[in-house]
Amino acid sequence: MLACTVDREPDPLTDEQIARLGAALRAHHERLESSLARGAAGTKPVDLDEPIGRLSRIDALAQREMNDAGRRTQQAELTQVKLALEAIEAGEYGVCRACDESIRFQRLQARPFSTVCIRCQSERERT
Numbered sequence: 001m002l003a004c005t006v007d008r009e010p011d012p013l014t015d016e017q018i019a020r021l022g023a024a025l026r027a028h029h030e031r032l033e034s035s036l037a038r039g040a041a042g043t044k045p046v047d048l049d050e051p052i053g054r055l056s057r058i059d060a061l062a063q064r065e066m067n068d069a070g071r072r073t074q075q076a077e078l079t080q081v082k083l084a085l086e087a088i089e090a091g092e093y094g095v096c097r098a099c100d101e102s103i104r105f106q107r108l109q110a111r112p113f114s115t116v117c118i119r120c121q122s123e124r125e126r127t
């Protein structure tokens with residue numbers, strides 16, 4: 001007899017859910033691309049000789065660090081978004097790359113570019 005497990009396998013996505021997530025992904029893709037394009041034009045190198053005082057110089061460097069980190073995050077996210085869009089094309093979207101189980105729709109709504117299920121994700125973060 002089948003036991004009623006709490007952690008039952010999520011159902012595969014419906015076509016309608018995939019269509020909705022696909023639209024969200026394309027919008028996200030555009031946003032990231034334009035933000036990255038803008039960032040590339042707007043980054044100024046910090047001029048260390050400029051007499052702006054030590055603290056504001058540290059500030060400016062910290063600011064640039066943060067911008068760089070933000071750009072790296074956006075780049076990584078853009079790669080994931082592209083992979084997710086490719087997966088939709090290939091009919092493999094919503095399946096965990098690590099364990100081949102369906103990724104929950106709720107998770108994909110929050111992060112449409114997720115490529116692993118919540119369980120594999122938390123295992124990765126633990127290691």
Ligand SMILES: [Zn+2]
Nearest residue numbers: 096099117120
């Ligand atoms: Zn998984």
